[in-house]
Amino acid sequence: MVDNSKPSPSDNAIEVRQLRKEFGVLKAVDGVSFDLKHGEFLSIFGPNGAGKTTLIKILTGLTRPSSGTARVAGYEVEEGIPAMRREIGVISHSSALYADLTPLENLIFFGKMYGLEHPQESAQTALEDVGLAPRRHDRVRTFSRGMLQRLSIARAILHEPSILFLDEPFTGLDIHASNVLKEHLQTLHNKKRTILMTTHDVSCGLEMCDKVALQVMGQFAFFEDIKDIVKENFETLYFDAVRNNQFTMGIRPH
């Protein structure tokens, strides 16, 4: 029997093989396979309903796949593996923060949930990292969308995970907040964190990533190295996929 509680050594931070998730007749994720090496940044684009969020939910252990396998940080992805969850941080369009608590209280709480030795100190450091230390005693309810997203980053990196999952992190941000978020992500990427991000923002997504994937109707239409992609060609293919919610397999944005 395979012991899933221990990581298997691998060059890849994420390994996905023929992953499928079906909701009745709807195939949200349909035979997705890819590898992502440690320290790489993958941007996944795709129209609404393409299955990007479901893919992240499977990879973070929030939902079970119908079939296929996935390894994250060396752990077989299955619900209920606390060791794997220590290695990942997740930022989504919902902040996962308690509105009536202060940023400091929120981070101390999550620090305790992750079993950090010094949750108070870690929370202070994380708040300073995202520039929210002066607002640490204000209620989160009073924060703007951009500040919430920065606090979400602090929450996600509090336990220093090696892999970050970002589900449309630029949604609802103004240009200044987007730039601040981009800087934070760039810093995390420079620190060799593995990052998997879904986004509709083509320029941001292509600017930061090492690998690009386009997901349409649950499938990866392509998965390429950024060096092999011509930005303008990609934009044309992407907008076509969004407009028609379909993609002719085999076409490449070279």
Added chain:
Amino acid sequence: MNLFLSQVSAIVWKDFVTELKTRELFSAMFIFALLVILIFIFSVNLSIVKASEVGPGILWVAFLFSGTLGLNRSFVLEKENGCLMGLMLAPADRTAIYFGKLISNLVFLSIMELFILPLFMIFFNIDLIEYLLPLLLVIFLGTLGFCALGTLLSSLASNLKTREIMLPILLYPLLVPIVIGVVRMTGQILAGEPLSGMMNWIGLTASFDIIYIGVSIMTIDHILEE
């Protein structure tokens, strides 16, 4: 401290800090329970029926109905801003989430009950002082069972649009054994009977408390999964 216990205490700490800041839960439960008792006072003619005969039923109706308000809020707070997702991403056993919420609910409801008891005593002119210890034991057993099952079902109902309706519909039928037990015991205590004479009821109520907690431990993993 063991990680499991530290996670349970973190959830309880978080719920307490939130409640201290908002005071939403306690004030809503307390006012509702008080209103229930006041309505019964005006609708029951205490010169015809004995307060010790109708009192137990009224007291538990107030406790359970107001407790349902608290249970409804319990997991709704976790659903706001996707906080439950944040909890589920933490390296915590799902039962730690359940026990954290169970303890918070139990403590909030118990505090509310402690505030309601003296008012009940005054309105119904019943001297509870001499029966206080056995009465507190019975209230604890009933409240534990109510919170054990209620916490599980509120986590289930929190995913539904009609959660305010669904929680009582799911909860009350399953609570019948405990309600019968605690109302009978409360009546017997107010009639001056010793606790030793109601060991069967205590055993029944405690057994259901254990069953509800056991079922919750077995099912919370699947219920919290989206």
